[in-house]
Amino acid sequence: ETGVTQTPRHLVMGMTNKKSLKCEQHLGHNAMYWYKQSAKKPLELMFVYSLEERVENNSVPSRFSPECPNSSHLFLHLHTLQPEDSALYLCASSQDTGTGGFFFGQGTRLTVV
Amino acid sequence: AQSVAQPEDQVNVAEGNPLTVKCTYSVSGNPYLFWYVQYPNRGLQFLLKYITGDNLVKGSYGFEAEFNKSQTSFHLKKPSALVSDSALYFCAVRDEENFNKFYFGSGTKLNVKP
Numbered sequence: 001e002t003g004v005t006q007t008p009r010h011l012v013m014g015m016t017n018k019k020s021l022k023c024e025q026h027l028g029h030n031a032m033y034w035y036k037q038s039a040k041k042p043l044e045l046m047f048v049y050s051l052e053e054r055v056e057n058n059s060v061p062s063r064f065s066p067e068c069p070n071s072s073h074l075f076l077h078l079h080t081l082q083p084e085d086s087a088l089y090l091c092a093s094s095q096d097t098g099t100g101g102f103f104f105g106q107g108t109r110l111t112v113v
Numbered sequence: 114a115q116s117v118a119q120p121e122d123q124v125n126v127a128e129g130n131p132l133t134v135k136c137t138y139s140v141s142g143n144p145y146l147f148w149y150v151q152y153p154n155r156g157l158q159f160l161l162k163y164i165t166g167d168n169l170v171k172g173s174y175g176f177e178a179e180f181n182k183s184q185t186s187f188h189l190k191k192p193s194a195l196v197s198d199s200a201l202y203f204c205a206v207r208d209e210e211n212f213n214k215f216y217f218g219s220g221t222k223l224n225v226k227p
Contacts, residue, residue, distance in 0.1 A: 004156070033215075042219040043203065056214075090156055101147050102205075102215060104156035 003027040006091050006105035013081065014113055021076040021108050023091030029103070030095060032074040034066060037088040037107070049074060081112045115140050117206050119218035126194045127226050134189040134221045136204030145207035146187040148178055151220075152200045160202075163187060174198070194225045 004025045013019050025032065034046040048056045049068040057066075063085075065077040074091055091105040116139045126132045138144055145164055149157040161172025168180045178189045189202060201220050208214040 006156070043217040045215070048214075092157075101159045101162050102149070102157070103159065104149075106154075106156040109154075 004091060004093055004103050004105040006108050008108060009106065010109045012111045012113060013078070015081060018077070018079040020078065021089055023074040023105055025072055025093040025103070027093055027103060029093040030071055031093060032068060033092045034074065034076050035090040035092060037090055083112050086110055086112045115206060115208050115214070115216050117204050117216050117218040119204055119221045121221050123222045123224065125224045125226065128196050129193050132191050132194045132198070132223065134202050134223060136187045136189065136218055137185050138187060138206045139185065140206055140208070142210060146180065147205040147207070148172065148176070148189050149203045149205060150200050151203065157203060196225050196227055199223055199225045
């Protein structure tokens with residue numbers, strides 16, 4: 001266990017559904033991230049929250065909506081997704097000191113049908 | 114611009130042989146370099162990092178990486194590969210000016226055959 005927990009592990013949703021992914025970290029870190037991992041593509045940074053403020057979203061489509069209510073929890077709200085959004089969504093956390101690495105959750109495997 | 118390149122999509126090696134997974138980077142300041150491993154259906158796990166000091170960094174599961182400033186490389190190595198090392202390996206660099214930015218390579222799939 002890395003100290004970063006994601007739920008659910010697997011999710012199948014229709015294009016008209018609304019669902020949320022949850023991430024929780026118990027490491028005392030002050031930054032949290034959402035990454036998208038698609039087959040044969042590099043990891044794509046979607047959102048960064050540092051000290052609960054969103055600092056970068058990299059032009060992610062508005063059908064993805066992040067929420068960070070406190071430094072331990074991060075959500076990714078999903079609505080009207082497309083089949084190409086099917087991927088592994090990874091949450092990570094870090095301490096914003098520069099020398100530390102990331103700690104990743106196990107990911108949520110999302111399938112949009 | 115900061116970037117990381119992993120030139121090999123896949124590396125095949127026989128069990129017991131040494132392995133190398135290549136990584137090169139481009140940063141404007143001092144690099145903070147990392148290796149991560151991803152086993153099937155799991156998230157990424159931290160293996161090792163280079164911040165400063167000795168160019169040879171030792172990490173988890175017997176892996177090590179060599180930082181080469183002149184070649185801007187940070188190749189991952191292991192003297193004797195195990196079948197259980199088969200996984201996806203990612204190299205990453207952290208931006209010294211913006212600590213919230215990690216740049217990941219595209220990943221290299223390591224296959225270790227018995």
